[in-house]
Amino acid sequence: MRNSLLQVDDLHVEFDTDDGVVRAVDGVSFAVAPGETLGIVGESGSGKSVTNLAVLGLIPRPPGRIAGGRVMFEGHDLLRVGEDALRRVRGNRIGMIFQDPMTSLNPFLTVAEQLTEVTRLHMGHTRAQALDHAVEMLERVGIPAAAERIGSYPHEFSGGMRQRVMIAMALSCRPDVLIADEPTTALDVTIQAQILELMKELQRDEGTAIIMITHDLGVIANVCDRVSVMYAGRFVEEAPVDELFAQPRHPYTIGLLRSVPRLDEAAGARLNPIQGQPPDLTSPGVGCPFAPRCDFALPVCREQDPPIETSGANHRFECFVDVRDVSTSNSTNPAS
Amino acid sequence: MLVFVLKRLLWMVLTVWAVFTVSFLLMRAVPGGPFDSEREVPPEIKANLEKRYHLDEPLYQQYFRQLAGAARFDFGPSYKLADYTVGEVIAEGLPISASLGLLAMSFAVVLGVTAGTVSALRRQSVLDVTLMSIATIGIALPNFIIASICVILFVFVIPIFPAAGWGSISNLILPAFCLGAPFAAYIARLTRTGMLDVMGQDYIRTARAKGLSGRTVVVKHALRGALLPVASYLGPATADIMTGSLVVEQIFAIPGLGSHFVKAALLRDFPLAMGLVVLYTVLLYSMNLLVDISYTYFDPRVRLE
Numbered sequence: 001m002r003n004s005l006l007q008v009d010d011l012h013v014e015f016d017t018d019d020g021v022v023r024a025v026d027g028v029s030f031a032v033a034p035g036e037t038l039g040i041v042g043e044s045g046s047g048k049s050v051t052n053l054a055v056l057g058l059i060p061r062p063p064g065r066i067a068g069g070r071v072m073f074e075g076h077d078l079l080r081v082g083e084d085a086l087r088r089v090r091g092n093r094i095g096m097i098f099q100d101p102m103t104s105l106n107p108f109l110t111v112a113e114q115l116t117e118v119t120r121l122h123m124g125h126t127r128a129q130a131l132d133h134a135v136e137m138l139e140r141v142g143i144p145a146a147a148e149r150i151g152s153y154p155h156e157f158s159g160g161m162r163q164r165v166m167i168a169m170a171l172s173c174r175p176d177v178l179i180a181d182e183p184t185t186a187l188d189v190t191i192q193a194q195i196l197e198l199m200k201e202l203q204r205d206e207g208t209a210i211i212m213i214t215h216d217l218g219v220i221a222n223v224c225d226r227v228s229v230m231y232a233g234r235f236v237e238e239a240p241v242d243e244l245f246a247q248p249r250h251p252y253t254i255g256l257l258r259s260v261p262r263l264d265e266a267a268g269a270r271l272n273p274i275q276g277q278p279p280d281l282t283s284p285g286v287g288c289p290f291a292p293r294c295d296f297a298l299p300v301c302r303e304q305d306p307p308i309e310t311s312g313a314n315h316r317f318e319c320f321v322d323v324r325d326v327s328t329s330n331s332t333n334p335a336s
Numbered sequence: 337m338l339v340f341v342l343k344r345l346l347w348m349v350l351t352v353w354a355v356f357t358v359s360f361l362l363m364r365a366v367p368g369g370p371f372d373s374e375r376e377v378p379p380e381i382k383a384n385l386e387k388r389y390h391l392d393e394p395l396y397q398q399y400f401r402q403l404a405g406a407a408r409f410d411f412g413p414s415y416k417l418a419d420y421t422v423g424e425v426i427a428e429g430l431p432i433s434a435s436l437g438l439l440a441m442s443f444a445v446v447l448g449v450t451a452g453t454v455s456a457l458r459r460q461s462v463l464d465v466t467l468m469s470i471a472t473i474g475i476a477l478p479n480f481i482i483a484s485i486c487v488i489l490f491v492f493v494i495p496i497f498p499a500a501g502w503g504s505i506s507n508l509i510l511p512a513f514c515l516g517a518p519f520a521a522y523i524a525r526l527t528r529t530g531m532l533d534v535m536g537q538d539y540i541r542t543a544r545a546k547g548l549s550g551r552t553v554v555v556k557h558a559l560r561g562a563l564l565p566v567a568s569y570l571g572p573a574t575a576d577i578m579t580g581s582l583v584v585e586q587i588f589a590i591p592g593l594g595s596h597f598v599k600a601a602l603l604r605d606f607p608l609a610m611g612l613v614v615l616y617t618v619l620l621y622s623m624n625l626l627v628d629i630s631y632t633y634f635d636p637r638v639r640l641e
Contacts, residue, residue: 053541056545058541058545062460083550087547087548087549088547089547090544090545090546091545091546091547095545096542096545098541098542098545100538103537103538103539104538104539104541104542105539105542106539106542106543106557107539107561107635107636107637108557108560108561108634108636110636117546117548117552117556118547118548121546121547121548122547153637155636155637166542169546
């Protein structure tokens with residue numbers, strides 16, 4: 001990847017559970033360049049959030065464990081720099097916002113306190129400087145009467161406003177990378193659009209790279225430059241956003257795209273979910289993890305790990321099958 | 337806030353009245369009276385005594401007489417402690433039991449919160465298991481065993497504290513420790529549970545994602561939420577500990593209130609028993625009121641109405 005800012009190589013994350021070791025992230029690699037938005041899409045439990053928490057060392061340990069890989073940022077491997085160095089990166093060079101703004105802010109502390117502590121820590125602001133900066137940030141994320149409202153507690157804000165506060169907090173130190181973990185999932189649709197618009201706008205102004213984690217393909221189409229599709233702890237397909245939507249090459253991606261209800265379908269048309277359940281990650285068998293649910297599966301899919309195929313410079317996928325040969329017959333007439 | 341407090345005070349008056357009435361009836365329902373004794377007392381003397389203490393009146397008259405006294409916090413003379421009124425017994429014992437109790441409770445809070453927090457943060461470690469085992473033992477062991485061990489260790493083996501008595505600081509340490517130990521153990525368990533719960537919250541992940549140090553995350557972001565269950569426990573526990581402990585006060589020969597609770601009931605010292613019951617009720621109620629008010633300090637989402 002050209003001058004990548006953050007580069008993750010072959011990351012493995014495992015969790016010890018009563019049922020055995022769960023391989024939540026199983027050899028994931030990606031990179032983001034300055035000003036770029038990378039989408040990571042996948043269903044619940046596919047390892048999207050864990051991947052990004054691991055980047056900042058936020059996996060609860062125990063039971064979690066980084067089992068291998070590198071996370072290169074500004075010439076250092078974040079997995080090996082140690083807690084103190086990592087703390088200087090968190091909230092400072094790499095900001096993070098989370099899914100549920102109702103629970104992600106501390107209910108016991110004022111918004112002012114939660115916003116100012118991060119700049120006082122990383123930018124050496126005095127209390128007064130930090131407060132001015134915090135008001136300015138709240139104004140930038142579109143909170144009306146920011147100067148008066150900054151002394152309020154989170155419960156005095158609505159969900160959308162709280163997510164704006166989270167964004168202001170994550171961007172306070174002008175980070176190089178913003179990791180957004182399902183930032184709009186808990187918000188209603190009109191607020192979702194506003195928050196996405198705000199993030200795009202701030203990215204244009206600051207040149208921040210964004211890693212957008214979501215299960216919503218609409219969000220991906222709206223804001224991302226490139227997309228990685230995650231399944232069972234692996235990136236099964238990566239492509240520029242237009243290409244992924246126009247020419248998906250992995251059967252799982254095709255399933256995801258087909259499961260989105262469409263406005264131009266006849267009323268009463270059935271939804272097209274992907275059949276079956278995600279695999280149990282405690283006992284991964286051999287072969288492609290998606291094979292049991294795959295309409296295109298061949299016998300070989302259950303016997304060997306799929307090869308990494310490429311199509312053009314930036315399109316990469318892990319599959320035995322060239323879906324372009326069979327998709328017409330199979331997709332209109334799904335097997336079984 | 338003011339309305340809330342006034343309302344609660346009104347409820348307290350009603351509660352005290354109800355407790356008073358039930359206790360009065362229970363006391364009288366138990367067979368035996370204050371002046372029964374194994375030695376045969378001449379009936380004239382007994383009649384005189386009963387007349388002196390109005391025990392010859394019908395029950396409802398005694399009830400209203402005592403209720404009127406209780407309303408003025410005047411429970412009259414003790415039947416058994418000659419020359420003492422109930423007020424004097426309480427005025428003498430309560431400051432001693434209360435100061436010992438408050439010291440014991442402060443010690444219990446400091447020790448319990450520290451141990452609970454450390455345990456939660458080092459979950460499943462040797463330290464956690466050790467601390468929580470000690471806490472379980474602390475809850476399970478009766479006071480007199482802890483006290484006996486302490487006396488053997490710190491009075492006889494290593495003579496640094498006096499065995500018993502009251503009046504100097506050194507007299508306070510051992511009894512405060514023995515009195516506070518079970519409370520410390522319980523608070524440690526409450527704090528650990530609360531802390532584990534809070535440390536799993538999303539906002540703690542946010543705080544860590546901001547790059548705050550582990551200590552800031554715990555002290556500034558987690559502790560308050562973790563201590564909410566401790567705060568609600570402290571109300572009744574403080575009322576309990578301030579009114580004295582029979583066992584600890586007996587062992588260390590401390591002239592507190594603890595033994596009066598038991599003796600007043602056993603000896604049918606009606607006025608003293610009523611006085612102590614009312615005292616305990618008022619204390620319990622006040623402590624719970626303080627806890628409710630403290631919630632507004634702890635948690636900005638709580639509003640009293």
